[in-house]
Amino acid sequence: MSSVSENVMKFFRSSNQVASPAVPQKLTRRSSGMGEVSRLLNSQEGLCVLDMGATSASNIRFFTNNGHKNYSEDLLCSSLDPALRVQDSAGNSVIDSKKFLEDNLVYPAAHFDVALVWNLPDYMEESLVKPTIDRLWSVMKPGGVLLAFFHTRDAGPDSTCYRYHVTGTDMLEMREVKFAPPGRPSSEKRSPRLQRVFNNRHIENLFRDFASIKFFLARDSIREVLVVR
Amino acid sequence: MIYNRFIRGEQSASEDGGQSMDAAKTGEFAHIGKSVVIKGELSGSEDLYVDGNVEGKIELRSYSLTIGPNGNVKADISAKAVVIQGKLDGNVSASERVDLRKSAVMTGDVTTQRIAIEEGAFLKGKVDVQREAGRAVPAGS
Numbered sequence: 001m002s003s004v005s006e007n008v009m010k011f012f013r014s015s016n017q018v019a020s021p022a023v024p025q026k027l028t029r030r031s032s033g034m035g036e037v038s039r040l041l042n043s044q045e046g047l048c049v050l051d052m053g054a055t056s057a058s059n060i061r062f063f064t065n066n067g068h069k070n071y072s073e074d075l076l077c078s079s080l081d082p083a084l085r086v087q088d089s090a091g092n093s094v095i096d097s098k099k100f101l102e103d104n105l106v107y108p109a110a111h112f113d114v115a116l117v118w119n120l121p122d123y124m125e126e127s128l129v130k131p132t133i134d135r136l137w138s139v140m141k142p143g144g145v146l147l148a149f150f151h152t153r154d155a156g157p158d159s160t161c162y163r164y165h166v167t168g169t170d171m172l173e174m175r176e177v178k179f180a181p182p183g184r185p186s187s188e189k190r191s192p193r194l195q196r197v198f199n200n201r202h203i204e205n206l207f208r209d210f211a212s213i214k215f216f217l218a219r220d221s222i223r224e225v226l227v228v229r
Numbered sequence: 230m231i232y233n234r235f236i237r238g239e240q241s242a243s244e245d246g247g248q249s250m251d252a253a254k255t256g257e258f259a260h261i262g263k264s265v266v267i268k269g270e271l272s273g274s275e276d277l278y279v280d281g282n283v284e285g286k287i288e289l290r291s292y293s294l295t296i297g298p299n300g301n302v303k304a305d306i307s308a309k310a311v312v313i314q315g316k317l318d319g320n321v322s323a324s325e326r327v328d329l330r331k332s333a334v335m336t337g338d339v340t341t342q343r344i345a346i347e348e349g350a351f352l353k354g355k356v357d358v359q360r361e362a363g364r365a366v367p368a369g370s
Contacts, residue, residue: 055329057346064344064358072352 027174028167032216033147033224035170037114040145041066042169047113050139052120054177058165059116071112075132076192078104079124080179097131105132107139115140117148118164119222121206123192130206137209140229146210150198150223159221161192263299271304280315291324298332305337313350320354 041047045067051059054074063070079100086096115136121129136146151159162174178189198206200215200223207213207227216224258276261267265281272288279287280297287294289308296302300315307322313333321327323341331349338355346352 055346055350055352057344057348060344060346060356060358064356067360070356072354072356074351074353077351078353 027162029172029174029218029220029222031164031170031172031224032218033149033226034166034172036214036226037116037145037147038169040114041068044113048111049114049116050107050112051116053116053118054163056163056165058167058173062166071107073104075104076120076123076177077179079128080181082183095125095127097128100128101131101135105135105139109138110141112140113144115144115146116164117146119149119151119161121148121198122151122194122196123161124195126195133206134209137229142211142229144229146207146227146229148225148227150203150225151194152217152221152223153197153199157194159194161194258293258295263297296333311341 041049041063047068048071049063049068050071050073051063052073052075053059054077055072060070060072079095081103084095084100084103085093086099088094117136121133124132140146149164161177163177165173165175167173176191178191180186180189203215203223203225204213207225210227210229212228214226216226218224258278259273261277261279261281261283263280267282268284270286270288271277271283274289274292276293276295277287277289278295278297279302280299282301284303287302287304287306287308289306291309293310293312294306294308295312296315296317298314300317302316303318305319305322306317309323310325310327311321311323312328312330313335314330315332315334317333317335318337320337321335321339321341323339325341326343326345327339327341329335329344329346329350329352331347333347333350333352335351336353338357339352340357340359342359344356344358
């Protein structure tokens with residue numbers, strides 16, 4: 001039987017890894033999916049944009065400068081809340097997905113024009129992924145677009161978890177994400193571990209209720225997915 | 230006395246019996262110390278620094294509010310400028326600007342003309358940047 005702390009630690013890399021440099025890495029990548037999202041943002045004003053990564057000043061600036069409303073909700077961070085953990089009938093520690101959705105993504109139906117999911121499904125606990133995507137379907141407007149990034153098999157389980165900051169219409173700055181495990185000091189921050197790799201069929205199933213799906217395969221072992229509600 | 234000008238409603242101060250309120254008006258702003266707990270409505274006509282617990286509503290209109298690193302505020306806020314270093318659960322309406330420092334943890338919606346967010350700050354909520362006439366509005370870090 002695994003303890004709560006063991007389960008939570010599964011989200012993080014093993015501690016015997018080489019320590020990251022003190023200066024955060026700043027990398028950029030061109031994103032075809034973001035380019036498509038930008039085209040929509042430039043064509044209209046007053047859109048509601050849901051950014052599901054860590055709070056980002058550059059993203060807020062990018063969206064609000066064009067007259068859009070930005071909503072920030074860091075679901076990966078929220079999913080690590082120890083209060084969400086319950087014991088199942090076999091005594092295993094599992095996440096209560098119902099409680100997770102009572103506390104997060106609570107918006108009126110058909111509220112968002114754009115949802116930026118980034119790499120959340122790859123790093124979030126598996127039991128939360130499908131309920132989260134289903135909730136997104138209900139809070140997005142018909143015709144709204146969703147952008148998500150999925151690792152390809154080449155990425156490896158220790159691929160770095162990045163937060164994406166929009167710096168141009170199709171340019172993203174990538175900064176490594178680190179969290180301290182619950183109850184641990186911030187000096188013990190670690191990068192979350194890649195939980196799984198979705199293949200194309202898994203991705204299509206995940207978004208099967210949406211109207212259409214478009215894949216962009218990038219060189220850096222990332223598959224960008226643009227989904228229309 | 231600061232209490233009389235600022236506070237309407239239930240109030241309590243632990244440990245020092247409110248002495249920090251009397252002693253803490255420093256410089257150009259009033260100061261609510263970290264041991265002070267206030268429930269009710271705060272309004273005033275000077276800048277305010279909150280490092281304690283406030284639950285209710287804060288209205289400073291044309292003055293600034295700073296929530297210090299120990300501050301824990303559960304209130305809707307209306308002010309000219311709001312700087313958040315501690316914890317805020319509530320909506321902010323600032324006529325000029327909002328600063329979220331790296332230690333800020335905020336759940337609520339922000340309506341302002343300018344917003345600055347330091348790397349590491351946590352915000353769960355909507356940001357609605359209202360444009361000044363004829364100007365683009367930056368949101369910087």
